[in-house]
Amino acid sequence: MPGVLTLALTKGRILKETLPLLARAGIVPAEDIASSRKLVFDCTRPGVRLLVLRGTDVPTYVRHGAADLGVVGKDILLEQGADDLYEPLDLGIARCRLMTAAPVGWSPGVGRLRVATKFTTVARQFFADQGRHADFIKLYGAMELAPLMGLADVIVDIVDTGNTLKANGLEPLDLIADISTRLVVNKASMRSYPLEIEALVAELREALV
Numbered sequence: 001m002p003g004v005l006t007l008a009l010t011k012g013r014i015l016k017e018t019l020p021l022l023a024r025a026g027i028v029p030a031e032d033i034a035s036s037r038k039l040v041f042d043c044t045r046p047g048v049r050l051l052v053l054r055g056t057d058v059p060t061y062v063r064h065g066a067a068d069l070g071v072v073g074k075d076i077l078l079e080q081g082a083d084d085l086y087e088p089l090d091l092g093i094a095r096c097r098l099m100t101a102a103p104v105g106w107s108p109g110v111g112r113l114r115v116a117t118k119f120t121t122v123a124r125q126f127f128a129d130q131g132r133h134a135d136f137i138k139l140y141g142a143m144e145l146a147p148l149m150g151l152a153d154v155i156v157d158i159v160d161t162g163n164t165l166k167a168n169g170l171e172p173l174d175l176i177a178d179i180s181t182r183l184v185v186n187k188a189s190m191r192s193y194p195l196e197i198e199a200l201v202a203e204l205r206e207a208l209v
């Protein structure tokens with residue numbers, strides 16, 4: 001929409017921490033996002049509207065220019081590949097680690113590893129870089145269950161406190177990447193509205209400290 005910047009937010013735990021940050025930059029939704037079933041929100045700052053999406057859909061909206069900017073986890077950017085987006089800010093939200101994990105005391109044998117994960121692209125690259133032969137099993141949740149049920153030897157998953165791994169008899173092994181929430185920008189939007197986008201990025205940067 002001409003004259004309006006569209007910012008796509010990731011719902012869930014990232015949204016909870018994003019809203020106070022946006023508020024410090026003077027961007028407050030005109031109505032309560034948590035209690036509304038709407039997905040598009042005007043806000044108190046003229047010229048900005050907000051979308052609330054699943055994290056995996058945020059890069060898609062920004063890539064296609066359906067949103068000018070997005071707030072999304074680095075795990076999703078790594079998995080989808082995001083070289084076609086600018087990533088001007090680390091928002092420092094929802095910090096965690098992408099790690100391999102296996103049952104406590106497990107050690108690799110000689111054969112191919114079976115790796116269960118939602119992050120098959122990142123995992124494939126990681127094990128290839130290590131020179132380890134592996135087969136990858138795509139799961140959409142509850143990765144911790146896969147080794148317990150004999151579906152996989154190891155998993156690649158997000159670790160925060162490590163409690164979920166521990167509760168399922170697993171331990172973290174290798175760090176693949178430190179993860180946090182990033183601001184991404186559509187490159188064509190940046191060319192079309194450089195002043196507006198740079199002002200918004202500068203205000204968000206100030207709101208970080």
Ligand code: AMP
Binds near residue numbers: 094095096165
């Ligand atoms: P924890 O038990 O604290 O290590 O949390 C691990 C689980 O919480 C993982 O299985 C993730 O699905 C989820 N999780 C924790 N932090 C994040 C985050 N920043 N982004 C997405 N998922 C997370």
